[in-house]
Amino acid sequence: MGPNSHVAVVGATGAVGIEMIRTLERRNFPLSRLTLLASSRSAGKALQFRDETIAVKELKPDSFKGVDLALFSAGSGISKEYAPRAVADGCVVVDNSSAFRMDDAVPLVVPEINARDVAGHHGILANPNCTTAITLMALYPLHQAFFCKRIVASSYQAVSGTGAKAIEELRRQVQQIVRGETVTWEVYPHQIAFNVLPHVDSFLPSGYTKEEMKMENEGRKIMHHPGFRASVTCVRVPVYRAHSVAVSAEFEKPVTLEAARQALLRAPGLDVVDEPDAKRYPMPLFTAEKDNCEVGRLRKDCALDNGLCFWVSGDQLLKGAALNAVQIAEVLLA
Numbered sequence: 001m002g003p004n005s006h007v008a009v010v011g012a013t014g015a016v017g018i019e020m021i022r023t024l025e026r027r028n029f030p031l032s033r034l035t036l037l038a039s040s041r042s043a044g045k046a047l048q049f050r051d052e053t054i055a056v057k058e059l060k061p062d063s064f065k066g067v068d069l070a071l072f073s074a075g076s077g078i079s080k081e082y083a084p085r086a087v088a089d090g091c092v093v094v095d096n097s098s099a100f101r102m103d104d105a106v107p108l109v110v111p112e113i114n115a116r117d118v119a120g121h122h123g124i125l126a127n128p129n130c131t132t133a134i135t136l137m138a139l140y141p142l143h144q145a146f147f148c149k150r151i152v153a154s155s156y157q158a159v160s161g162t163g164a165k166a167i168e169e170l171r172r173q174v175q176q177i178v179r180g181e182t183v184t185w186e187v188y189p190h191q192i193a194f195n196v197l198p199h200v201d202s203f204l205p206s207g208y209t210k211e212e213m214k215m216e217n218e219g220r221k222i223m224h225h226p227g228f229r230a231s232v233t234c235v236r237v238p239v240y241r242a243h244s245v246a247v248s249a250e251f252e253k254p255v256t257l258e259a260a261r262q263a264l265l266r267a268p269g270l271d272v273v274d275e276p277d278a279k280r281y282p283m284p285l286f287t288a289e290k291d292n293c294e295v296g297r298l299r300k301d302c303a304l305d306n307g308l309c310f311w312v313s314g315d316q317l318l319k320g321a322a323l324n325a326v327q328i329a330e331v332l333l334a
């Protein structure tokens with residue numbers, strides 16, 4: 001792969017895929033050709049990249065011949081089926097799904113944290129879960145300073161994390177309510193407009209959901225911290241874009257607010273927005289469409305020894321997905 005790479009986006013018409021195309025353009029990713037792949041439903045659809053109009057092609061087994069790098073975001077099933085085929089054709093895959101994240105042969109990377117892991121890839125690299133990536137952007141600098149033992153956290157996750165159909169569902173429900181019509185739903189098990197659902201992903205026998213356990217499992221791998229523990233409640237909220245997470249973290253070493261603030265101020269990809277007296281704290285309305293995550297509401301946790309509470313918010317289509325994937329590709333090139 002070099003400056004004249006042929007790049008493909010798989011799931012190009014989806015909520016994340018569209019952001020991948022924009023992010024490649026915005027960051028001036030060095031590529032000579034861009035192939036856009038989706039289902040047969042989207043074949044022929046025209047999408048814009050730089051000053052080119054590119055027709056979406058149907059994803060097929062031979063789609064990766066001559067492709068150097070593929071960014072996948074069309075769900076786990078598609079990744080499991082097509083990523084190994086792409087690798088067999090000589091392509092490097094950055095996969096946004098959960099299909100390979102916990103595979104020992106697959107680096108799971110947040111470039112600000114473990115860029116060095118990229119070098120160990122065998123063709124596939126994984127992009128972390130969006131809520132995990134956003135949380136770690138603030139937690140990892142604190143872990144480096146004080147050594148994190150465990151966290152207790154609740155997420156406030158935007159509907160765009162579920163995909164384009166969920167954005168449409170929230171929009172439709174808001175209109176139905178405003179017009180006094182019957183509210184209908186297909187994507188979520190309940191109405192999402194003017195509601196919150198303590199249910200993201202499927203339930204495990206433990207009572208946690210799969211999404212909730214990604215924080216501990218993926219967090220351990222990304223931070224190289226096998227003893228990290230995380231008890232998380234994931235909640236879907238009627239926000240279009242950007243996830244937020246309320247975190248209580250317990251550390252091995254004594255913490256001070258000043259040292260914590262300094263660690264966060266130095267952290268790449270993170271902005272400290274923490275002036276509660278001026279009513280300034282991170283909010284999804286303002287982290288949407290922004291590359292950096294924001295952290296605020298920093299305080300000593302009154303119920304933990306060596307504990308800190310914080311609130312972190314970030315665009316899960318960007319740092320939680322498309323931006324992180326393109327950053328991984330940039331590390332590959334470097």
Ligand code: A2P
Nearest residue numbers: 011012013014015038039041042059074163164
């Ligand atoms: P399509 O738009 O043609 O259905 P989202 O996460 O926003 O729902 O987007 C999912 C992405 O994955 C879309 O680009 C979608 O394409 C793509 N996709 C879904 N199923 C398939 C499939 N069987 N083959 C290729 N792409 C698929």
